[in-house]
Amino acid sequence: MLDLLRKKHALWLVIFFGSMSLPQSRERDKLLDFANIQYRHLKWIAKEIVKSGQDFDWNRDSIKLSFSHSRELFEALLERLRQIGSGYPRGALFDRIRHDEEYMIWSLEHFELDVALEAFSKKLTYEGLDQKSLEALVRFLFEEIYKEYELILTYTYSQLHTDSARLGLIFEDLIYESMFHLKSFCTIAAKLGILSVPRVVMEEVYKFDDLKKFLEDGIAEELAAKEQCKALSSAIKNEELSRFFAFINYQEDYHITLMQEALEAMNDRLT
Amino acid sequence: MEQVLDPKYLELMLDPPNYGEMEEYDAKGYGKNKETGEMVVIYLKIDPKTKKVEDIRWQTNGCGTTLVSGALFSQEYKGKSLQSGIDFTEAVFEKIKDNPPPDAACGEVVARAFMAAVKDYEARAQGQQREHTEYVTLSCPTPEGEEHA
Numbered sequence: 001m002l003d004l005l006r007k008k009h010a011l012w013l014v015i016f017f018g019s020m021s022l023p024q025s026r027e028r029d030k031l032l033d034f035a036n037i038q039y040r041h042l043k044w045i046a047k048e049i050v051k052s053g054q055d056f057d058w059n060r061d062s063i064k065l066s067f068s069h070s071r072e073l074f075e076a077l078l079e080r081l082r083q084i085g086s087g088y089p090r091g092a093l094f095d096r097i098r099h100d101e102e103y104m105i106w107s108l109e110h111f112e113l114d115v116a117l118e119a120f121s122k123k124l125t126y127e128g129l130d131q132k133s134l135e136a137l138v139r140f141l142f143e144e145i146y147k148e149y150e151l152i153l154t155y156t157y158s159q160l161h162t163d164s165a166r167l168g169l170i171f172e173d174l175i176y177e178s179m180f181h182l183k184s185f186c187t188i189a190a191k192l193g194i195l196s197v198p199r200v201v202m203e204e205v206y207k208f209d210d211l212k213k214f215l216e217d218g219i220a221e222e223l224a225a226k227e228q229c230k231a232l233s234s235a236i237k238n239e240e241l242s243r244f245f246a247f248i249n250y251q252e253d254y255h256i257t258l259m260q261e262a263l264e265a266m267n268d269r270l271t
Numbered sequence: 272m273e274q275v276l277d278p279k280y281l282e283l284m285l286d287p288p289n290y291g292e293m294e295e296y297d298a299k300g301y302g303k304n305k306e307t308g309e310m311v312v313i314y315l316k317i318d319p320k321t322k323k324v325e326d327i328r329w330q331t332n333g334c335g336t337t338l339v340s341g342a343l344f345s346q347e348y349k350g351k352s353l354q355s356g357i358d359f360t361e362a363v364f365e366k367i368k369d370n371p372p373p374d375a376a377c378g379e380v381v382a383r384a385f386m387a388a389v390k391d392y393e394a395r396a397q398g399q400q401r402e403h404t405e406y407v408t409l410s411c412p413t414p415e416g417e418e419h420a
Contacts, residue, residue, distance in 0.1 A: 064286055124276055131276075139275050142284055142335050150332065196285040199338075200292075202312060202330040204301075217308045 001052075005045050006060045007084050012038035013197050014080060017065055018073050020186040021119035021195055027070070027111045031077075032183070034104050039179075041097050043156055048093060050160050058153045058206065063197040066120045070113045078108050119190035126192055128238040137241070140232055141189045144225065146198040148182040151175075154206040154214070164269060170262045177255060181248065188241070212266055219259050226252040275335065284335050289345035293328040298395065300387025301404040302380040309333040309377070309407075311341055311384040315353075317392060322353045329384070336377035344381050353389065360385050368409045379407045 015038055019031030049056045067073040081101050088094040126134060152175055159171035189195045208214050229249035236242050274280045293299075293314035302311040309332060316326035327345045331337050348356045360382040367375045383405035391403040 059292065062286075062291060122278065122281065124281075135275050138281075139335060142275075194281070194285065199287060199290055200330065202292075202310070202332060204310060204312065205332045221308070 001045065001049055002054075002056055004084075004087060005042065005049065005056055007087070008038065008042045008045060009058060009060045010063060011080055011084055012042050013060075013063055014065065015077060016182075017063075017186065017195060017197050018067075018077055020183070020190050021065070021067060021073060021117050022070060022113065023115060025113050027113040030107060030111075034107075036179075037100055037104075041100070043160070044093055046156070046160055057203055058157070058201050059203070060200060062200060065195070065197055067117050068120070069117060070111075070115050073117065074108050074111050078105060081105050081108070118193050119195040121193035123193035126188075126238070126241075129241075130237060133236045133238070136232055136235055137188070138192065138194060140228055141185050141192070141194065144228075145182065145185050145189060145196075147221070147225070148178045148185065149198045150201045150205060151178040151218075152182065153201050157206040158211065158214075164265060166265045167262055170258050170265065173258055174255065177251065177258075181251075184244070184248070212263065215259050215263050215266075219256050222252050222255050222259065280339060283339045283342040287338055287342040289327050289329060289342070289349060291328050292330065293326065296328075298388040298392035299403070300384050300389070300391050301402065302382070302384030302387060302407070303404055304376055304380050304407040306407075307333075307376070309337055309380055311337065311380050313341075313345075313381075313384040313388045315388050315392065317353060324348050324351060324353055324356065329381075331380075333380065334377060336374045337380060340378045340381045344385065348385075353392070356385055357389055364409060375409070376407050379409055383407055 012035060015031055016035035019028050019035055022028040022031065046056050067076065081104055085098060085101050085105075088098055124134065124138070126137065129137065155171040155175045155178070159168050159175070162168055162171070186195060226249050229245045229252065233242050233245035233249060236245065275284075293316065295316075296314040297317045297319075298315040300313050302313075303309070311329060311331045311333065314328045315324055317323070318325050327349045329341050329345055331341055333341075348359070363378060363382045367379060387403040387405040390405075394401065394403065
């Protein structure tokens with residue numbers, strides 16, 4: 001099952017980053033829905049592993065995507081879906097997954113979008129940005145895309161290992177928030193031509209001994225991210241991007257509140 | 272990190288060489304920065320006769336500069352002698368101890384991980400098995416009262 005989990009993990013990422021590489025279109029929306037469904041599959045399989053008394057990890061092979069045309073992407077996704085589909089065991093969960101993926105395959109076979117892709121081209125240009133703003137933006141995107149992915153995996157792992165409903169709901173909120181940030185940052189990265197699947201997250205990051213310390217460090221990281229967003233918002237000479245980073249900066253405030261609530265929930269359990 | 276738009280630098284960030292876990296290794300060491308929470312783990316496969324680093328793998332949760340430092344270090348010392356890696360890291364510590372440049376902590380955490388792996392290798396040779404961690408101290412001092420492993 002662990003091997004299957006790793007393949008599903010990779011599949012989720014390839015579909016998600018594949019969707020992000022497309023221009024606004026019906027196909028992009030549909031692939032993003034499929035990626036979200038794949039994430040739920042992944043979580044359900046991980047939950048089954050935990051229920052069986054075993055543990056799981058987020059290890060996987062590194063993934064390098066480089067498609068110059070939408071057709072190449074769709075073919076690669078079809079190949080992955082067909083390969084993984086032959087390896088599912090029987091049972092309610094895998095029947096559901098199998099039926100979901102049959103529909104995904106059918107949809108991909110009927111996708112009509114036929115466009116050149118620039119998301120992996122490393123063109124490094126963005127309308128209205130000077131060199132300094134561009135450097136700041138590339139650095140921010142590179143670090144934050146990894147960080148949001150790391151947070152999604154860490155919160156998911158924590159959620160699947162807590163028996164506190166209150167903590168579980170806070171982790172769920174934080175996962176939604178990170179999913180939105182990941183999508184937003186990847187959309188900008190694709191415009192710059194630097195879209196890339198982040199590196200593997202090391203086990204030591206999410207298999208921590210001390211959740212309290214993780215949350216305290218997390219609050220410090222959110223404060224740092226807020227500062228980066230504020231700095232970007234004022235440095236970038238492009239109104240749309242500037243307003244976007246101001247908006248993300250204000251979102252970080254509530255992340256901090258959620259993490260403080262998680263800390264309170266932990267303290268309440270200890271008293 | 273002004274060179275972030277340099278194609279070579281960008282490639283190291285997007286696709287870092289030798290990145291990942293090693294299942295069967297001769298040495299494993301952690302470098303950690305207590306102030307930032309950054310961590311690097313280095314795995315080494317060492318030829319027992321020549322003491323050459325046959326393979327090196329590494330992982331980090333760190334920033335872009337740490338990632339590029341780890342990538343360059345792994346490229347440089349794969350295939351070289353263990354001693355040359357030790358000499359290099361000692362030279363790094365000497366260079367940054369009095370006047371650490373900005374981002375020095377990112378390089379130091381990689382060097383610390385390598386030194387921890389060297390200690391792990393030596394401990395294993397004596398039949399000891401325990402985790403080895405070295406902390407960033409020169410470019411980002413450890414808070415008072417914290418002990419180093």
